[in-house]
Amino acid sequence: MLTNGYRPEVQGLRALAVLMVVVYHVWFNRVSGGVDVFLLISAFLISTSFLTKQEAGRPFDLTRYWLHLFKRLLPAASLVLLSTLLGSAFLLPQSRWNAVLEQTWASLFYVQNRVLAADSVDYYAVDDSLSSPLQHFWSLSIQGQVFLLWPLLFAASALCARVLRLSFRGVVLIVFSILFLASLSCSIYETYVSQASAYFATRTRLWEFALGTLLALLLPFLHFSRRVRVAAGWVGLSAMLSGGFLLDVQGRFPGYLALWPLMAAVLVIVAGQTGSPIGVDRLLSWTPLVRLGDLSYSLYLWHWPLLIFLLVWRDAPAAGFVDGLGIVGLSLGLAYCTTRWIERPVRRMEWAHKRRRRVFAVIAACVVLVGTPAAGAQAGLDLHVARLEENAGRNNPGAAVLLPGFVNQADPGAAVLPAAWAMQKEWAGLPESCDADEQAMAPALADNCSRTAQQTSADRSIVVVGDSHAQQWLGAIAPLAEENNWAVTALLLGGCVYTADDRGDRCNRFNELAEQYLLGAAPDLVFVVATNASATDPQDQATPGLGQAARALLAEGIGVVGIRDNPRFGIDMLHCTERNGPDADACSPPRTSVLNDSPPLGELLAGAPSMAFLDLTDLVCRPDTCPAIVGNVRVYLDDNHLTERYVRTMVPAFRTQFLAAAGW
DSSP states (O other): OOOSSOOHHHHHHHHHHHHHHHHIIIIIOSOOSHHHHHHHHHHHHHHHHHHHHHHTTOOOOHHHHHHHHHHHHHHHHHHHHHHHHHHHHHHSOGGGHHHHHHHHHHHHTTOHHHHHHHHHTOTTSOOOSSOOTTTTHHHHHHHHHHHHHHHHHHHHHHHHHHHHTOOHHHHHHHHHHHHHHHHHHHHHHHHHHOHHHHHHOSTTTHHHHHHHHHHHHHGGGOOOOHHHHHHHHHHHHHHHHHHHHHSOHHHHTTSGGGHHHHHHHHHHHHHOOOOOTTSHHHHHTOHHHHHHHHTHHHHHHHHHHHHHHHHHHHTOSSOOHHHHHHHHHHHHHHHHHHIIIIIHHHHTOHHHHTOHHHHHHHHHHHHHHHHHHHHHHHHHHHHHHHHHHTTHHHHOOGGGGGSTTOOOOOOTTOOOBSOGGGGGGOOOOOSEEOOHHHHTOOHHHHTTEEEOSOOTTOSEEEEEEESHHHHTTHHHHHHHHHHHTEEEEEEEOTTOOOOSSOOOHHHHHHHHHHHHHHHHHOOSEEEEEOEEOOSSOSOOEEOTTHHHHHHHHHTTTOEEEEEOOOOOOSSOHHHHHHHHOTTOGGGSOBGGGTSOSSOOOHHHHHHOTTOEEEOOGGGTSOSSBOOSEETTEESBSSSSOBOHHHHHHTHHHHHHHHHHHHTO
16 A cells, blocks of 8 residues: 555665765765655655645644754754864865865855855866865755745645635646756756756756655555556666666766656655565665664765765775775764754754744754854964964065075064965956946956956056966056056956967857957957966977967057966875975976976967067976975965966066066
8 A cells, every 4th residue: 555654665765865875975986866866755755744734734834844844954964064174174184174164154054055066167166186075965955945945835836726726736736847847957958068067056956856746746646556566666776776887977967867766766665565575665664774764864964074084084085995884884873873862852852842933043053053163263264364464575475585686584484375275265366347338348258357447547458368377467467557557357268278279169259259359449468378388298389379369469559468388287286285295395396397498489479470478487486396385475276377476476577577578
């Protein structure tokens, strides 16, 4: 018999879903599809609850529902967030601290998935092979958002049914069918266009919840023979357990392929209690598995940060068999303790149940318990940097130490700047966004445009165009512009150097629009990166096609200045210094291993002989090495980008070369 009452096999299915997640993460370094099953089960249970309430004539009482829901969810999550903050302080490199703090807030307020979705398509997001210890909160964030949305949809359906005198189940069927189809279509499209972003987006996951709702809605009307249900149960379980091996879950979900684990779970739920000695429900109703289902939420919360901390401590890409057993065992132990002494007592707290404001107080207490140390840590880090800045002029001279006659006056043991946890602030930029109409440019180009505040009364105009390697020199150009009343506009698109060469549709379109703008605006000077360095070949090359692009500008009387690319490395220079120390030889590769002795400009000079060039390599590298830290300043924020702070220490030498090249 199928029933809408308590279903132990569903709790067992939940246990298997979370076990899939844990096992695949710990031992196979893969995504299993278990989270998708978990989302469907959540929607199935919440929908069953609201359907039962409506048909029993009980009010939904949404405020009470939300308060008690988050009172149940937040205490365990808060404990894990606090523990992760503490573990991060001791185990993670400082460069990860700021991200963990920001993601703590995002996880606490159920928007972690949005942070990860934005980072997945952000060219300037920190590129780390080490995953965040809070990354797994993405699915909990989507659940939290759905837990807010679903009751509203049920309440709206009930109101619509009452006003229009329609069947409540019929309205719910229409509403969630439309949501299912719309979200699935969106999911298929966005997974094809930008899978990394689609993976974390709420809109591309709503159909998974909607499927759970439709299942809850239709289940009472599905009647199959015992033999069919037994077969369906085992087929569903087998498909669910094997999907992570047969499908590219991490690379191709949540598009139509996510139907595999979801439909597998649907078959198991439809099979229900078969009463057969060989039914899958016998396994799923097994008491230890059902009890593990009770721990599933806490087990999911604990396993991921423990795994990440182990990998950091071991400095290993994956956990071995024995270490994996330790992680699983410790996760189970912590999940049991959290469920027994945190989740259950709070859920049964009679004092809180008597007044809504008391439930709210419990929720607020969780927010304060996590928010206070998080805010305190952020304020403390900012205060520490502010104190270092007081003496930065003396203690952190940067490129000045490479100039002749420099006298070092730094305090012994002075700290290196910028601080490792503040590196994401080291992308140079201009203060204002461009207005397409005012700048007379295509709207698509304006999205990649910024400028200085003073434009109309400037003595000269400069446009910096290209990729992030052109952008980093804004750290030197912007101070000069302020000194000399120059107007600066930056046309920048990550990964797209300015050239007439074929660089793919995205970059080609950007360069076409940029050229149109440059020829129309006719600035006094265009600044570009003229060469391409490589992390694998010390023979840096002239940018193919730049000569042709420069010639078109020069022919219209627009000056063009190109700068030699800075070295690129096969290692992240920031992480290298964190692991090995600021003076480690591993973080100071030989100069000849990353760059030519002289810039390869012959091809460019042949194509555009009046183009001018800068080469500041001697202020980035020492005569024999290219170190990660010079003059107590970090030169690189990753494996190839200069920090804004270091570029600013190059301003005196940059000024001399730039004015000479521009002829100003």
